[in-house]
Amino acid sequence: MTEEFLSGTTGDPWESASLAQVEEAVRKAAAVEIMPRFRQLAAHEIVEKNGPHDLVTVADRSAEEHLTASLTTLLPGSVVVGEEAVHADPAVYDALQGDAPVWIVDPVDGTRQFVHGDPGFCTLIALARHGELLASWTYAPALDEMAVAVRGHGARVNGTPIRSGSPAPGADLEVATSHPDFTTPAQKEALLSLRTDGIHPRPCGSAGLEYLAVARGELDGTAFSWENAWDHAAGLLLVTEAGGAHLTLSGEPFRITGGNALPFTAARDEATARRIRSLLLSPQAD
Structure with missing residues (x-):
């Protein structure tokens, strides 16, 4: 049906x-x-x-x-x-x-x-x-x-x-991130790892419009720490169909049914998603 x-x-x-x-x-x-x-x-x-x-x-x-x-x-x-x-x-x-x-x-x-x-x-x-x-x-x-x-x-x-495209080689990445009020201490530490050379993190606004910006290639990626399906489902399909990708900390795509390893990222392309995920993982590797 x-x-x-x-x-x-x-x-x-x-x-x-x-x-x-x-x-x-x-x-x-x-x-x-x-x-x-x-x-x-x-x-x-x-x-x-x-x-x-x-x-x-x-x-x-x-x-x-x-x-x-x-x-x-x-x-x-x-x-x-x-x-x-x-x-x-x-x-x-x-x-x-x-x-x-x-x-x-x-x-x-x-x-x-x-x-x-x-x-x-x-x-x-x-x-x-x-x-x-x-x-x-x-x-x-x-x-x-x-x-x-x-x-x-x-x-x-x-x-x-629309197509998301890829960031220009060597360009700094702009990444919209979760508000600190919606993170655990471990997630906050992971998000703080994005404050590094080559990355410009900023607080997110409407999640749906941030996903739209990624799908259009106006924003390089997101890093979100919550998994309510209503915030992410529409945007994740939009990004995917525009040529982008999304990854959780486990390396798997985000599941709308839950149980994801957080934070997770949605990005303009697979390489950008992998780069953001590697940074989010870095505190756990210390």
């Missing part, structure tokens, strides 16, 4: 009605539930979940409810693993291990930016089954950018194909 959903009747995923319907559902959720609240939030509509760097708003919750209804209607028998639903009931996350197609939803990725009136936020949707990513949508409504990736069929932004 899932493959038929992706292929539509034409056999070309980029021409299929089903993919266009998902894009329309994402755009509508943003238009109805997110953008009317952008720069219009009242104080009582913003809540701290796990500290000042982990916020949720009425827009997050309303958009996830909207997307849950529309996406499961588009693909009968599918289920949703959404950030806010998992926060309310952690058992929801177990659906990633099940047989049903799963929509992985982050209604507002970059909630802190959204709350502060910064346009650097997005909605992330990925479709997976048996732990394998099949398609993803990264939509930045305030920037009017829609990135779509389909397994084996490449990545596009607003309909135009």
Whole structure:
């Protein structure tokens, strides 16, 4: 059922009605539930979940409810693993291990930016089954950018194909890294190893938009220390389909079902991913 959903009747995923319907559902959720609240939030509509760097708003919750209804209607028998639903009931996350197609939803990725009136936020949707990513949508409504990736069929932004390319030989690497609040002491030490010659680490913003920057070749890589699928699934497929790569500390690709050796990296190409991983491993070798 899932493959038929992706292929539509034409056999070309980029021409299929089903993919266009998902894009329309994402755009509508943003238009109805997110953008009317952008720069219009009242104080009582913003809540701290796990500290000042982990916020949720009425827009997050309303958009996830909207997307849950529309996406499961588009693909009968599918289920949703959404950030806010998992926060309310952690058992929801177990659906990633099940047989049903799963929509992985982050209604507002970059909630802190959204709350502060910064346009650097997005909605992330990925479709997976048996732990394998099949398609993803990264939509930045305030920037009017829609990135779509389909397994084996490449990545596009607003309909135009993108490729990550490789850094110029000998060039310093710009790497977006986890916020220190979301790291263990060992992970923090690993991330500090990126403060070395030839590497320019910086704090990440919206994870989804950082992945988009990697897929476009505007950012060389990421180094993230948390593994919530809603933050990473859409972007990892986008980077992969644009020609990039991702590696955990164990040397294996990141698994959306969890159990990854962290931190992990996504990068413009395999060589860059290996270089970042080797640096992240260096504290453990001491």
